[in-house]
Amino acid sequence: MAWDIPIGTKVTTPPTVFSSRDSVQYQPRLGLEMEMVVADARSGASLPVQGYFDAMHNIKRARGLACTQDFLDGRCVAVHTPLAECGLDNGFNLLETALAPVAGGVGGLDRLAGAAYQELADAMQALQADGACVLNVSQHPACPRSQGWYESTCVPRPIYRELRGYRGWHHWEGIDAKAQNGANTSVPVGQAVCALNVAVALAPASIALFANSPLESGALTGYKENRMTLWSRVFGPSRFPGDLFLSMYPERAFHDLADFFRWMFGPGTVTRGLPMSPTYDYKSVPVVILDAAPGLLEFLHSTQWGGHRTDTKQAVTLRPQAQHFVYSQIGQFLDARLRYRLDSLPDLPAIMSAWRQDGGLEALFEAHGAQTYIEARAPGAGFADAALLEEAGADIARSVLLSPTALQAGLLGNLDQAWQLVNDRGWRTLGDLRLPAMRSGVADEGVRALCADVLTVAKGGLDKSDGHWLAYPEFVLAEGRCAADRLLDTWMAAGESEQEKLAATLARHTALHPSQFS
Secondary structure, three states: OOOOOOOOOOOOOOOOOHHHOOOOOOOOOEEEEEEEEEOOOOOOOOOOOOOOOHHHHHHHOOOOOOOEEEEEOEEEEEEEOOOOEEEEEEEEOOEEEEEEOOOOOOHHHHHHHHHHHHHHHHHHHHHHHHHHHEOOOOOOOOOOOHHHHHHHOOHHHHHHHHHHHHHHOOOHOOOOOEEEEEEEEEHHHHHHHHHHHHHHHHHHHHHHOOEEOOOOOOOOOOEEEHHHHHHHHOOOOOOOOHHHHOOOOOOOOOOOHEEEEEEEEOOOOOOOEOOOOOOOOOOOOOOOEEOOOOOOOHHHOOOOEEEOOOOOOOOOEEEHHHHHHHHHEEEEEEEOEEEEEOOOOOOOOHHHHOOOOHHHHHHHHHHOEEEEEEEEEOOOOOOHHHHHHHHHHHHHHOOOHHHHHHHHHHHHHHHHHHHHHHHHHHHHHHOOOOOHHHHHHHOOOHHHHHHHHHHHHHHHHHOHHHHHHHHHHHHHHHHHHHHHHHHHHHHHHHOHHHHHHHHHHHHEEEEHHHHHHO
């Protein structure tokens, strides 16, 4: 798939565009999207929650927090407070809590840890209403992916009808609670593309250090992080080859925002459904599927385009708006995403004009108060459990949940050295380490060497008082054993039946309440 790059454009080193906003007004922020695999606390089987949200609502109100609830098809799917959105990923067996961002800088990781561990404790308490617990895994080890299970477990979001029915995604491949630790780290606008390049290129280190999914449907997979095989299985059968393309490691680094969005929205890609009114709700609002399957860039160049609503099937005509550009920012599935929110919305002609200029979108984003951040997608979900506490002690156990955020914050806080590491290793060479990281984790010699370099650079980007949050990945590297190895030890040592293996998993790998190690 070709990229429409103007002849003569330098693409080896992304520009760094410093400005008064970057140097004076920019205030770093940290966030976290915590995905949690739910299991029956008696059997270990995957369990869709039922009483969880009522219990969570009561817990939050008892603490004096203002609460609202979201419903789909008559079922509660989220509880909102000023501090977090406690919701679901794709299924009722996979919780997702998105924390409100906290101030970064010195002490930022401590602030985020306090919020994260409070939310984890609340989730554990609310799960008691279902007789459930959180497993320390990034994929349930023995969950079905059958049609019946999918239909009963999948969250009834309108977007999934588009993805399954129109695009042909095998969405059910992820219904066995494949979970990530979604570190979110803000970056100045002028450094956003370089930060994205670093996060994508160095992702094999995060895959290996936080690998936690060696099992699927009760069987060994041959991977330490089987979760990361998801995208080729979901997008491979898509009717649009561009969907798979947007999950594949890019051929080269991105030059600037214009180059990145051209890759994401240009020839060979097909726009997702677009909203009829401004919204940041990416999953639950009705959208319009455009006729003839254009890419977003093609649509934005038009005056209007025909399509059909996903909810009523009614034929409509959609006029391109700036909001369609902003809304479409989640449409790629690399190991990291560049996310943003604008204080004010430029008009569409201004966006299209800036898109044609080197660094033009960076300048436009800054002028409209953009808050840009990197969303990590490579680290598997991980929590302290009895096996880790026994093997490593409380200090390392305490660092697990925040360590992917610390790693990313350190790399982006030491961006020049991180980008130098990418250049020294080579873009394509780093991409070639992704599969070995998934299969072997830190047992692969090349991956292990990369992990050592990445941790060194990350530590250099953190204040000395925050370095202890890297204790868990440093332990994994030193011991040559990740969470997947500990889970495999438990699984293989248990009895022959799946029930016996799940019982052993419960005993050793149920996520611990923060009070047990803090």
